[in-house]
Amino acid sequence: MENGATPARTAPAAVVVAIDGPSGTGKSSTSKAVAAQLGLSYLDTGAQYRAMTWWMITNGIDVTDAAAVATAAAKPVLVSGTDPAHPTITVDGADASGPIRTQEVTSRVSAVSAVPEVRTLVTELQRSIAAAAERGIVVEGRDIGTTVLPDADLKIFLTASPEARAARRSGELTGKDAAGLAATREALIKRDAADSGRKTSPLAKAGDAVEVDTTELTLQQVIECVVTLVEEKRAAA
Numbered sequence: 001m002e003n004g005a006t007p008a009r010t011a012p013a014a015v016v017v018a019i020d021g022p023s024g025t026g027k028s029s030t031s032k033a034v035a036a037q038l039g040l041s042y043l044d045t046g047a048q049y050r051a052m053t054w055w056m057i058t059n060g061i062d063v064t065d066a067a068a069v070a071t072a073a074a075k076p077v078l079v080s081g082t083d084p085a086h087p088t089i090t091v092d093g094a095d096a097s098g099p100i101r102t103q104e105v106t107s108r109v110s111a112v113s114a115v116p117e118v119r120t121l122v123t124e125l126q127r128s129i130a131a132a133a134e135r136g137i138v139v140e141g142r143d144i145g146t147t148v149l150p151d152a153d154l155k156i157f158l159t160a161s162p163e164a165r166a167a168r169r170s171g172e173l174t175g176k177d178a179a180g181l182a183a184t185r186e187a188l189i190k191r192d193a194a195d196s197g198r199k200t201s202p203l204a205k206a207g208d209a210v211e212v213d214t215t216e217l218t219l220q221q222v223i224e225c226v227v228t229l230v231e232e233k234r235a236a237a
């Protein structure tokens with residue numbers, strides 16, 4: 001600078017990153033780490049559908065009755081905290097982060113999230129959270145690039161073989177038990193089929209998404225890959 005003053009450092013423009021993919025491909029782990037590394041907010045949209053499901057179960061709604069789920073969908077108040085170091089989810093003010101991870105919720109969440117009235121409400125909530133993220137946000141789910149944020153700056157679609165995904169999940173839940181591995185594999189294939197096959201906003205890769213097959217990659221490699229893609233987007237903007 002001519003007057004010798006240090007040029008003011010401008011903050012990078014807010015960037016919106018959509019990360020979609022089937023269960024166990026590494027969306028949450030990758031999204032949290034990328035958001036933390038780049039100083040962005042983080043939103044786990046699966047946690048919101050799980051929270052809605054937990055509320056339905058707790059309040060005695062038959063989750064196989066789509067009309068009953070649709071009628072009740074506006075009742076729970078869902079609040080998501082977007083700090084990637086400490087993501088939170090509350091329902092009617094109560095911490096739901098533990099209860100939404102139970103097997104009961106996992107086995108019923110696809111039915112609840114297939115109800116169009118549920119999707120409309122949750123999608124509106126997701127868009128408002130993304131719009132409020134001043135420094136940008138990483139949003140992960142199933143329909144972020146296709147429906148929730150079709151104008152996202154960067155869209156990633158993570159994949160991995162069912163075997164790799166089952167091994168990752170079995171490692172979390174039951175150790176190296178072979179029967180557990182097969183059951184986990186079947187459960188995740190069943191959930192993916194339900195999520196891909198529903199009419200409203202199914203799990204799908206957006207036409208302009210970058211597909212990253214994580215089968216042979218470590219989590220650290222996937223994180224580095226996505227961080228590089230975000231930095232390239234920012235540099236080109």
Ligand SMILES: Nc1ncnc2c1ncn2[C@@H]1O[C@H](COP(=O)(O)OP(=O)(O)OP(=O)(O)O)[C@@H](O)[C@H]1O
Pocket residue numbers: 021022023024025026027028029030046168169172214217218219220222
């Ligand atoms: N590339 C990888 N290599 C090995 N393990 C991984 C990799 N990516 C993620 N994992 C592990 O796999 C498990 C599932 O990852 P994660 O929860 O991030 O997946 P997800 O796509 O968000 O799943 P879901 O949609 O079911 O919530 C976690 O234990 C995570 O640490």
Ligand SMILES: Nc1ccn([C@H]2C[C@H](O)[C@@H](COP(=O)(O)O)O2)c(=O)n1
Pocket residue numbers: 023045046047049050109110113114140141142143144191195
């Ligand atoms: N954008 C999204 C995110 C999630 N869902 C549904 C389908 C999933 O099976 C379920 C739980 O998600 P997870 O916690 O495993 O990521 O929520 C959806 O329909 N759309």
